[in-house]
Amino acid sequence: MPLVIVVIGVALLLLLMIRCKLNGFISLILVSLVVGLALGYTTQGAFNVNGVIVSIKNGVGGTLGSLALIMGFGAMLGKLLADCGGAQRIATTLIAKFGRERIQWAIVLTGFVVGFALFYEVGFVLLLPLVFTIAASARIPLLFIGVPMAAALSVTHALLPPHPGPTAIAILFKADMGKTLLFGTLIAIPTVILAGPVYARFLKGIDKPVPEGLHNPKVFTESEMPSFIVSVATTLVPVVLMAGRAVAEMTLPKGHAILSYAEFLGDPVMATLIAVLIAIFTFGLNRGRTMDQIMDTISDSIKIIAMMLMIIGGGGAFKQILVDGGVSGYIETLMAGSTLSPLFMGWAIAAVLRLALGSATVAAMTAGGIVTPLLAMSGVSPELMVLAVGSGSVIFSHVNDPGFWLFKEYFNLTIAETIKSWSVLETIISVCGLIGCLLLSMVI
Secondary structure, X not given: OHHXXXXXXXXXXXXXXXXXXXXXXXHHHHHHHHHHHHHOOEEOOEEOHHHHHHHHHHHHHHHHHHHHHHHHHHHHHHHHHHHOOHHHHHHHHHHHHHOXXXXXXXXXHHHHHHHHHOOHXXXXXXXXXXXXXXXXXXXXXXXXXXXXXXXHHXXXXXXXXXXXXXXXXXXXXXXXXXXXXXXXXXXXXXXHHHHHHHHHHHHOOOOOOOOOOOOOOOOOOOOOOOOHHHHHHHHOHHHHHHHHHHHHHHHOOOOOHHHHHHHHXXXXXHHHHHHHHHHHHHHXXXXXXXXXXXXXXXXXXXXXXXXXXXXXXXXXXHHHHHHHOOHHHHHHHHHOOOOOOHHHHHHHHHHHHHHHHOOHHHHHHHHHHHHXXXXXXXXXXXXXXXXXXXXXXXXXXXXXOHHHHHHHHHOOOOHHHHHHHHHHHHHHHHHHXXXXXXXXXXXX
């Protein structure tokens, strides 16, 4: 019976978001209320409506506790990078070094580095003018370099903290953020290569003209931009600190003096805060900007993530309803003795929700709530489960995903061409992510 209620709840979520076009956060909260009431919260045998409200509050608060700080600092870092010309510096330098023959690899590396600091949509719009300019000047098909750029950004978005999806699921599963980053990077590198430069070669037949008016971006002068070393070093500060913590925890004995410092500095909140403080100087004060201008940039950055935070909080509420309503225990009993890989199950549930809902974030958070019980009973690595769910949440983007239309319109494609390029690209990322998780599970 509990699983029937969950299925009805997910169906209601689909109805509200797809048919009624209701906002994802409001939909998740309404579904949490309905599922909570249906599961029959009781206190001393009497129906207790307040129990549902308490679970929703606890779910939102527990999910957004440290996540709000990490996402907030991450958004600030990304906006500072974009506004000072750091992203342009990274892109133009790598392209100049790699040359026209290896332009795809320059774009991939640019997307990968910039993708660590910027949310997908922001990085996509920021790098598009550069892609258009290169395609127009070098006379090469637009998708030949557009697909590698989108693949790099999408992989970082799906697999690597401090991006919202993997960070939120890591908190949900109580996974170590540093290990998630390390394992995610191991999976991300071959995934980006296959979904980007390799797959782009199969799309040479789609040769669309560069949309007029979109390849003349604001160009920063040499004096306005920070150096390449400063841009990359500042951007990767949280990555280095979190990875350092993970390495220290895996190699140093407990109680070691260095370990405590590594854990402190490598905590995701501390790592992103340190990066923002450094960026205020390297991307702001050192570039001649006033503190008022820098703070305006930081204030604007929060607007980008406000609704994303609310949706993730709604996913946390739904998760808590399932836990407090006894669904977790029911799933544990039901799955006892199952031969199916919990990593595959997590991936599959997220994939189904992604196909139905469109939103990768909503799919990941909803799937996270459903598969959380599998962690305790299976003993699977929570870090790999984060990556499996994250991979499933990006499969086959289609017409119900805003990202589908973003790619279609900017690259001037038909729906069929968008499916052949963007939807397949996302599916390659999803399947490669699952395969990577299954392979890593054999050795860790």
